[in-house]
Amino acid sequence: xxxxxxxxxxxxxxxxxxxxxxxxxxxxxxxxxxxxxxxxxxxxxxxxxxxxxxxxxxxxxxxxxxxxxxxxxxxxxxxxxxxxxxxxxxxxxxxxxxxxxxxxxxxxxxxxxxxxxxxxxxxxxxxxxxxxxxxxxxxxxxxxxxxxxxxxxxxxxxxxxxxxxx
Numbered sequence: 001x002x003x004x005x006x007x008x009x010x011x012x013x014x015x016x017x018x019x020x021x022x023x024x025x026x027x028x029x030x031x032x033x034x035x036x037x038x039x040x041x042x043x044x045x046x047x048x049x050x051x052x053x054x055x056x057x058x059x060x061x062x063x064x065x066x067x068x069x070x071x072x073x074x075x076x077x078x079x080x081x082x083x084x085x086x087x088x089x090x091x092x093x094x095x096x097x098x099x100x101x102x103x104x105x106x107x108x109x110x111x112x113x114x115x116x117x118x119x120x121x122x123x124x125x126x127x128x129x130x131x132x133x134x135x136x137x138x139x140x141x142x143x144x145x146x147x148x149x150x151x152x153x154x155x156x157x158x159x160x161x162x163x164x165x166x
Contacts, residue, residue, distance in 0.1 A: 014069075017093070021069040024089040025081055032085055041103070044088045048095035062097035063123045066090050070127055083128045084117040090127040091119060101126060106136025 007015065031040055070090050074081045087103050094101040101121040108114045116136055118128025125133065 014065075017065060017069045018072060020096070021073045021089060021093060024092055025070070025073050025077065025085060028085045028088050029079070029081055032082065032088075037084060037105075040088070044091060044103075048092045051092060051096045052098070062094060062099040063121055063126045065097065066093045066099070066119075067126055069093060082117075087117040087119040087127050094119070094121065094126065104128075105139045106133075107139065108132070108136045 010018070028040070028044070067090075070086050070093070074086055084105070091101055091103050099121055101119050103117065104120055105115065105117045108116070116128065116130060116133075118130075118133065119126045
């Protein structure tokens with residue numbers, strides 16, 4: 001009953017934002033259960049580009065609204081939504097509001113191998129803020145340049161040297 005009262009108190013724009021957030025999170029959660037993120041991410045980027053600027057908002061306000069909508073929906077779903085799912089949904093919602101955002105995925109090695117996804121904009125981290133975010137090593141995504149490694153030096157016999165011959 002309290003939830004219904006809160007829903008009635010929302011503006012129509014906020015209701016639409018929550019409904020879009022719910023739909024995106026539900027669909028992305030289902031898709032990410034059966035498909036690898038490298039297959040899903042290009043489609044999410046394409047969807048974000050198609051929906052670009054449908055509803056304009058100033059950058060600070062857009063970031064706050066996206067954070068709010070994804071957070072509210074994530075807290076009311078009966079299942080746990082991954083940080084990757086939330087960041088991808090936030091990417092589409094931010095694009096709708098005219099905000100340029102970037103999905104980041106990083107890994108942290110320690111006692112346990114840990115991965116995390118977050119969404120960044122010019123205003124800072126929009127979704128997925130954690131205390132030790134600087135400890136994550138960024139992974140390149142499909143549309144980002146890869147880190148290039150120099151070709152190994154070949155020895156006189158044409159076999160690559162993996163050590164210094166000094």
